[in-house]
Amino acid sequence: MLKEMKTDNFNDQMTTELEKLNRRSVLLMGLLAVAVVLTFSFCVGFGSLKIGLDELIKIIFRFGDYDPVLSEIVWDIRFPRTIGALLGGAALAVAGIMLQVFFRNPIVEPFVLGISSGAVLCVALVMLGGISLGFGAVSPMGLFLAALLGSSVVMIVVLMFATRVKDVVSLLVIGLMMGYICSAVTSVLQSFAEKEALQGFVVWTLGSFSGFTWASVRIIVALCIPIFGSLVFLVKPLNAFSMGEEYAMSMGVNIKRFRIFLVAITSILAAVVTAFAGPVGFIGLAIPHLARLLFKTADNKILVPGSILMGGSVTACCDLISRTILAPVELPISAVTAFIGAPIVIYLIMKRRTSL
Amino acid sequence: MYFKTDNLSVGYGGKALIKNINIGVEKGKILCLLGPNGSGKSTILRSISKHLKKIAGTVFIAKEDMNSLNSVEVAKRLSVVLTEKVAPELMTCEEVVATGRYPYTNHFGKLTDDDHRIIEESMEAVSVLDLMDQEFTHLSDGQKQRVLLARAICQQPEIIILDEPTSYLDIRHKIELLGILRSMAVKQNVTVILSLHEVDLAAKLADTIILVKDNTIFGSGCPEDVLNDGVIKTLYGIEAGSFNMLMGSVELPRTCMSDSRVFVFGGDGYGTRCYRALHKSGISFCTGVLYHNDVDYQVAMSLARQTIFEKSFRPISDVIYEQACKAMLKCEVIIDTGFDLDGETNRNRQLLELAYNTNKSILSLRKQTLKSKAEVQQFETIGAMINSEKLKLDSDEMSSISLCS
Numbered sequence: 015m016l017k018e019m020k021t022d023n024f025n026d027q028m029t030t031e032l033e034k035l036n037r038r039s040v041l042l043m044g045l046l047a048v049a050v051v052l053t054f055s056f057c058v059g060f061g062s063l064k065i066g067l068d069e070l071i072k073i074i075f076r077f078g079d080y081d082p083v084l085s086e087i088v089w090d091i092r093f094p095r096t097i098g099a100l101l102g103g104a105a106l107a108v109a110g111i112m113l114q115v116f117f118r119n120p121i122v123e124p125f126v127l128g129i130s131s132g133a134v135l136c137v138a139l140v141m142l143g144g145i146s147l148g149f150g151a152v153s154p155m156g157l158f159l160a161a162l163l164g165s166s167v168v169m170i171v172v173l174m175f176a177t178r179v180k181d182v183v184s185l186l187v188i189g190l191m192m193g194y195i196c197s198a199v200t201s202v203l204q205s206f207a208e209k210e211a212l213q214g215f216v217v218w219t220l221g222s223f224s225g226f227t228w229a230s231v232r233i234i235v236a237l238c239i240p241i242f243g244s245l246v247f248l249v250k251p252l253n254a255f256s257m258g259e260e261y262a263m264s265m266g267v268n269i270k271r272f273r274i275f276l277v278a279i280t281s282i283l284a285a286v287v288t289a290f291a292g293p294v295g296f297i298g299l300a301i302p303h304l305a306r307l308l309f310k311t312a313d314n315k316i317l318v319p320g321s322i323l324m325g326g327s328v329t330a331c332c333d334l335i336s337r338t339i340l341a342p343v344e345l346p347i348s349a350v351t352a353f354i355g356a357p358i359v360i361y362l363i364m365k366r367r368t369s370l
Numbered sequence: 371m372y373f374k375t376d377n378l379s380v381g382y383g384g385k386a387l388i389k390n391i392n393i394g395v396e397k398g399k400i401l402c403l404l405g406p407n408g409s410g411k412s413t414i415l416r417s418i419s420k421h422l423k424k425i426a427g428t429v430f431i432a433k434e435d436m437n438s439l440n441s442v443e444v445a446k447r448l449s450v451v452l453t454e455k456v457a458p459e460l461m462t463c464e465e466v467v468a469t470g471r472y473p474y475t476n477h478f479g480k481l482t483d484d485d486h487r488i489i490e491e492s493m494e495a496v497s498v499l500d501l502m503d504q505e506f507t508h509l510s511d512g513q514k515q516r517v518l519l520a521r522a523i524c525q526q527p528e529i530i531i532l533d534e535p536t537s538y539l540d541i542r543h544k545i546e547l548l549g550i551l552r553s554m555a556v557k558q559n560v561t562v563i564l565s566l567h568e569v570d571l572a573a574k575l576a577d578t579i580i581l582v583k584d585n586t587i588f589g590s591g592c593p594e595d596v597l598n599d600g601v602i603k604t605l606y607g608i609e610a611g612s613f614n615m616l617m618g619s620v621e622l623p624r625t626c627m628s629d630s631r632v633f634v635f636g637g638d639g640y641g642t643r644c645y646r647a648l649h650k651s652g653i654s655f656c657t658g659v660l661y662h663n664d665v666d667y668q669v670a671m672s673l674a675r676q677t678i679f680e681k682s683f684r685p686i687s688d689v690i691y692e693q694a695c696k697a698m699l700k701c702e703v704i705i706d707t708g709f710d711l712d713g714e715t716n717r718n719r720q721l722l723e724l725a726y727n728t729n730k731s732i733l734s735l736r737k738q739t740l741k742s743k744a745e746v747q748q749f750e751t752i753g754a755m756i757n758s759e760k761l762k763l764d765s766d767e768m769s770s771i772s773l774c775s
Contacts, residue, residue: 120459250479254472256458257521260421264452265472265525266445312460315479 039309039316046323050100053327057096057334062341063087090228096330098226101238102291103301103329105283107321108245110298111305115252115314116276117176117185118259120362123298124165124284128192130295132168133161133288134219135196135203141215142207154230154290161289166281168192173277220346221292223333230290237286241279245318248275252314294329295348296355301325303358328354371430372397373529373561378427380410380417386425387413387585395578397432397528398559400551402572402593405582406606411565412453412533414582418563419450419531431529445473449525451518451532463501463509463517467493470524492524493517496550512543519550530554532564536571544568548575570618573597581605612672617665621672622649630654630675632761633701635722637709641666644707644735647756649673656701658694659686659718686717694721701730703760708736731760 059070065084072080073088110123124130140160175188204212218225251272254262263269287294305320306312329347332354336345371394381387388410395401403411416422418429420436429436431447439447449470458466470492471485481489493499496516501509506517515535522530532551536544548571554560566572572579573593581588581596583605589596602613610623632655634644641657642665648655658678660667670677678694680686686694698704704725711719723740725732732746733755739746749755 118457247477250472250475250477253479254469256461257466257469258454258456258458260452260454261450261456261469263421263441264419264445264448264450265469266440266442267472268441306460310460312458312465 039311039320042309043316043320043323046320046327049327050323050330053330053334054096054100057099057330058088058092060334060338061087061092062337062344094226094228094231095223095333097231098234098290099223099330099333100326101234102223102287102294103297103325103327103332104242104322105234105238105287105325106294106297106329107301107305107325108242108318109280109283111302111314111317111321112248112252112276112280113298114302115255118255119186120303121299121359122186122189123296124280124288125293125295125298126186126193127172127189128168128194128196129165129172129281129284130288130293131193131196131200132164132166133285134164134293135200136160136164137218137289138200138203138215141218142203142211154227154233157289158230158233158286161285162281163285164196165285165288166277168196169277169281169284173273218292221294221348222336222344222346223291223329224337224344225292226290234286234290237282241282242322244279248272248279249314249318252318253312256312256314291347293348294351296351296358297325297329297332300351300355300358301328303362304328371395372432373401373563374430375418376428376430378414378417378429379425380413380422381425382413382422384425388582388587389426391427391587393578393580393587393590395561395563397561398555399577400555400562400564400575401578401580402576403563403565403580403582404569404572404605405565405588409582410585411582415531415533415563415565419448420444421450442473445525445527447527448529448531449522449527451515451522451530451535453533453537456518457507459507461506462503463493463498463506463520464489464503466506466517467520467524470521470526473525488526489524492520495523495554496520496547511538512540515539515543515547516550519547523554527560529561529563532562534565534567536566536568544571551575569597569602569613569615573615573618614668614672617668619669621646621669624649624654624673628654629700630656631702632705633657633698633703633725634674634705634707635709635718636660636666636670636707637664637718639665640707640709640735642669643752644705644755645669645673647752648705648761651756651761653761655705656697658697659690659721685715691717691721695724698725699728704730704732705755706732706734706736708734711740733758733760 059065059067065088069080069084070088072078073085106124113122113124113127114120137157137160140156172185172189172192176185179185179188204215207215251262251267254265254267259269301321301324302317305317305324308324309316309320311317332350333347336347336350339345374394375391378391379386379389380391391414393401403414405411413422417424436444467489468481468485471481471489472479475481475485490499493502496519498513498516498520501513501517506514509517515538519535535547539547551562551564552575555562576593578591579593579596580590581601588605589601597615599613599615602608602615612621614621632648632653634641634648634655634657636645636657637660641660645655645657645666646669654675656676656678657666657670657674660670660677660679661682662679663682667677667679676697678690678697680690698721706722709718713719726740733749734746735749735752735755739748747758747760749758755761
């Protein structure tokens with residue numbers, strides 16, 4: 015009798031404990047959603063050009079009389095740019111968390127594994143080599159397809175190596191080398207490029223969300239939203255992968271199919287961001303860790319949506335900083351993200367008892 | 371046979387290492403693979419669990435070909451505990467165990483009340499319920515191994531495969547883990563297939579044993595029938611030292627092969643500790659007279675230079691007694707370990723009294739000494755005795771001898 019009561023009590027405690035954890039996660043998720051909304055409004059509201067609040071409201075709700083030039087700035091520059099940064103950051107964070115779980119390594123991300131560099135190389139072929147893929151000179155769709163080709167090729171090559179080499183350090187080195195090879199080819203292309211095309215390309219490689227237009231926003235929305243939705247079905251195998259590939263397999267995860275999904279999703283997400291904003295580093299690496307620190311869990315059911323919200327708002331904030339802090343000079347986005355990302359990497363390495 | 375392999379060939383990269391493996395085990399029984407490092411135990415286990423592609427042959431679970439089952443169906447029948455260390459960061463033990471429910475949950479991986487109950491039961495079975503909320507990576511190796519076993523149990527399999535589950539575990543955790551496996555096999559009718567390094571534990575745990583050596587199946591069957599000292603020596607290629615199946619104990623190689631100058635009176639198990647201590651100090655010794663059914667006999671046969679023994683349950687014959695006298699008289703130091711002195715015709719007592727009447731140095735561990743004129747040094751502990759001057763000199767001389775030769 016006493017024992018029964020004890021276990022009952024224990025069970026009650028357990029459920030309340032669980033509820034507390036869930037409540038905490040839900041609360042944090044709500045806060046993150048609020049943060050996204052706030053970031054969005056800040057990003058639209060602030061810029062190198064000061065626009066008053068009343069003017070802004072008039073512009074957004076399109077009533078009364080407002081300056082058509084300012085309206086154009088808000089609607090055609092700030093809106094697409096903000097949406098691009100939000101979705102782009104979310105995409106990078108998702109790609110990062112998937113790669114980190116799959117490779118069971120805390121410091122992989124599209125950039126580290128050379129996936130972004132592959133995308134850059136193919137974009138260079140389009141921008142500098144004039145290979146148009148039948149989409150006219152430099153259309154957003156053409157850029158994206160080129161980036162996708164590059165990122166998926168590198169991703170597949172890295173995965174092929176990953177099945178051979180078991181230790182993660184070798185894998186990282188392979189990823190870095192892939193990155194170097196891609197950059198080398200890119201720089202060869204640069205040296206042969208026309209001056210005019212080269213300048214645009216160099217600006218693009220620095221990374222910036224300034225290039226977002228409604229056309230590119232349409233593509234990123236059309237790609238990211240369905241992918242984010244489909245992640246609901248990938249969370250379960252992702253959680254199984256936390257125990258390593260061998261255990262995941264023994265639990266009934268279809269490894270082949272999961273690999274294909276992984277390659278497809280991470281390449282598409284990395285490609286879409288790289289195509290329109292250039293190679294953006296550290297977001298994919300840092301955001302999943304920040305999410306883990308915040309939610310204090312390894313459950314991808316919570317981490318994936320958390321990373322999406324966090325990735326979006328942090329990236330949009332970084333973008334806001336990059337264009338306002340030294341305005342009118344605009345900093346490359348990677349410079350800002352590196353300030354956040356690099357300390358996190360160092361912190362992680364110091365904190366881990368085991369080596370990478 | 372519930373689980374069976376039919377002409378299974380296993381290996382890496384399309385090349386067969388071990389061919390034509392035909393092993394089987396009934397439901398609720400334990401099958402254990404034994405063999406030296408690198409003999410192919412893991413290769414076989416990994417091929418059975420589908421982690422490695424089979425080269426040829428078929429694996430049957432309950433007459434069903436495993437190839438005809440999809441990954442989830444396999445997962446419902448078979449779960450594993452692997453040697454590879456896992457470090458899932460930030461995961462609590464409960465979450466680790468809960469991954470075992472994977473093949474049963476829906477697309478979103480939602481755990482039902484039933485799942486939670488099974489998770490708790492599995493953790494209870496290996497007594498890790500109290501670790502539930504602790505982070506897995508913060509546990510000790512023994513705890514980790516038990517949580518991983520709970521995970522495997524949580525998958526509610528019919529077969530559990532464990533690849534060297536006792537590595538990294540101390541003796542207590544080894545006993546506990548294997549005890550859990552045994553009771554699971556008996557109570558829940560779960561079939562267990564595992565590989566072990568500890569021959570003695572394997573013999574005590576397994577119903578069937580498979581010996582793997584140099585990528586061949588070297589022998590199989592009931593451990594009580596298959597395993598003996600000779601088989602183990604060949605299986606592991608033991609050249610120096612010995613393994614005693616009966617005692618389940620390992621003895622290190624003899625370090626000193628010179629003639630012995632120490633005679634040990636053993637018997638009733640008093641001798642064993644003394645033999646080991648002398649052996650470690652590199653002191654060669656004779657011992658006697660032991661009965662064939664004495665525990666001391668088993669150890670003495672591995673360690674003593676000469677063991678004088680008599681068949682069980684009979685008085686010591688004249689021949690044997692004379693042999694013992696000769697051996698004793700040749701030695702310079704006599705150790706009396708404190709055997710039983712009772713009995714009218716106790717010839718060991720007779721022999722000891724003879725020793726007391728010579729001028730040999732006598733080291734005694736006996737609580738109450740015999741009355742005698744001889745010089746007897748009394749010791750409380752073996753440690754003190756081994757460090758005594760008498761034996762020291764001896765061993766110094768010996769090492770110089772062995773250096774010369």
